[in-house]
Amino acid sequence: MLYHLFNWLQSQGIDFAGAGLMNYISFRVVCCALAAIITALWAGNGIIKKLRAKQIGEEIRDLGLEGQLSKKGTPTMGGMIIALAVLVPILLFGDLTNLNNILLIIATAWLGFIGYLDDHAKIVKHNKDGLSGKKKILAQVVLGLVVGLTLLFSSQLGFRVRSGHATEADAQQEVASVVVENNAKTTIPFVKNNEFDYSWLSPLKGEAGKWWTWILYILVIIFIITACSNGANLTDGMDGLSAGVAAIVGTTLGILAYLSGHVGYASYLNIMYIPASGEIAVYMAALVGALLGFLWYNSFPAKVFMGDTGSLMLGGVIGVCAVLIRKELLLPILCGVYVAESLSVIIQRYYFKYTKKKYGKGVRVFRMAPLHHHFQKEEPAALLQKPAGIDPEARIVSRFWIVSIILAVLTIVTLKIR
Numbered sequence: 001m002l003y004h005l006f007n008w009l010q011s012q013g014i015d016f017a018g019a020g021l022m023n024y025i026s027f028r029v030v031c032c033a034l035a036a037i038i039t040a041l042w043a044g045n046g047i048i049k050k051l052r053a054k055q056i057g058e059e060i061r062d063l064g065l066e067g068q069l070s071k072k073g074t075p076t077m078g079g080m081i082i083a084l085a086v087l088v089p090i091l092l093f094g095d096l097t098n099l100n101n102i103l104l105i106i107a108t109a110w111l112g113f114i115g116y117l118d119d120h121a122k123i124v125k126h127n128k129d130g131l132s133g134k135k136k137i138l139a140q141v142v143l144g145l146v147v148g149l150t151l152l153f154s155s156q157l158g159f160r161v162r163s164g165h166a167t168e169a170d171a172q173q174e175v176a177s178v179v180v181e182n183n184a185k186t187t188i189p190f191v192k193n194n195e196f197d198y199s200w201l202s203p204l205k206g207e208a209g210k211w212w213t214w215i216l217y218i219l220v221i222i223f224i225i226t227a228c229s230n231g232a233n234l235t236d237g238m239d240g241l242s243a244g245v246a247a248i249v250g251t252t253l254g255i256l257a258y259l260s261g262h263v264g265y266a267s268y269l270n271i272m273y274i275p276a277s278g279e280i281a282v283y284m285a286a287l288v289g290a291l292l293g294f295l296w297y298n299s300f301p302a303k304v305f306m307g308d309t310g311s312l313m314l315g316g317v318i319g320v321c322a323v324l325i326r327k328e329l330l331l332p333i334l335c336g337v338y339v340a341e342s343l344s345v346i347i348q349r350y351y352f353k354y355t356k357k358k359y360g361k362g363v364r365v366f367r368m369a370p371l372h373h374h375f376q377k378e379e380p381a382a383l384l385q386k387p388a389g390i391d392p393e394a395r396i397v398s399r400f401w402i403v404s405i406i407l408a409v410l411t412i413v414t415l416k417i418r
Helices: 002-011 019-023 025-053 079-093 099-123 133-153 168-175 206-235 241-260 263-269 275-298 307-324 328-334 336-359 393-413
Strands: 185-187 195-197
Touching: 002 019, 002 079, 019 025, 025 079, 025 241, 025 275, 079 099, 079 275, 079 307, 099 133, 099 275, 099 307, 133 206, 133 307, 185 328, 206 241, 206 307, 206 328, 206 336, 241 263, 241 275, 241 307, 241 328, 241 393, 275 307, 307 328, 328 336, 328 393, 336 393
Parallel strands: none
Antiparallel strands: 185 195
């Protein structure tokens, strides 16, 4: 609103010192981050008190984890703090006519609402299973369809091919005459000409091949958003773990969005120039700021948990952001923690079923899944063993953060390693 107000004042000839700063994405990135932190800190305490008053606390099953029972009764649904701290700065400083912002707001509100329904069913209605898995996946598929179809029909979300020029002036001169493309192309790491066209996977040519390509691309988008949302949900199991990892991933995506939306940097790095993607950096600044503010209350020992209200939303927003800046094939590297957490659950479940069916007794690969609990549990009956003793929760979280930082740096470096 402030962004549009300042632009309107300038259009009316009302100019004053500092008004032009709103036209700089870098300035609005800083404003959004600071506003998000302040909003989370200001609103967090009040929301936590209301959750306590309504006795909306975590119900803990005794799984033999260190310090687990002490978390019983800790308020959950703290994802509302994150959502509020994201949306308030964006409404103030974001360009609400930019389709990227609109899609990210929809993702935040939609998956936050689905997560809220899940938490409400578990905590208030005492349904331990919460919202069914099929309903959550259906909600993620709907969001994927909306994003995919918008990419298909909107020229605002197109990109311009690499200019090949080293200077910003040359790049600007060339892209001014280049038509925005809506092809199903994306960035692929470690390849010299690092653009991958999904049409290469189509068995058909011509108009039929074009539609086949878009159907395939939309299916990939649905998978990416669903996988990220569920991966973030599985990572949410320790104080500060999911929020810290998401903040690192969000910072990286914000950097990539800013580089892709700046014609000079895009030209220098020889990556696709996406004119409208700079606004995504503003949104991700708000998300990271909200997560830092939330960590004030969620760091060990946590005063509040984000619940599915936060985790489903965070993963979904990360997936949508990666798709919008055409960097979804970098997610296996950047979101390596989500991948490891998801694979640990899949491997654990299917290997246990396989060994139980074949030998009559199920064997676990990990001491416990998701992966972060493997390092926290003392139980010898697993294929993957570790030295005697367990790691403190704060140490496990810190190490996962370090791994996420390493993966984030590697992701950015892939822009030049080809």
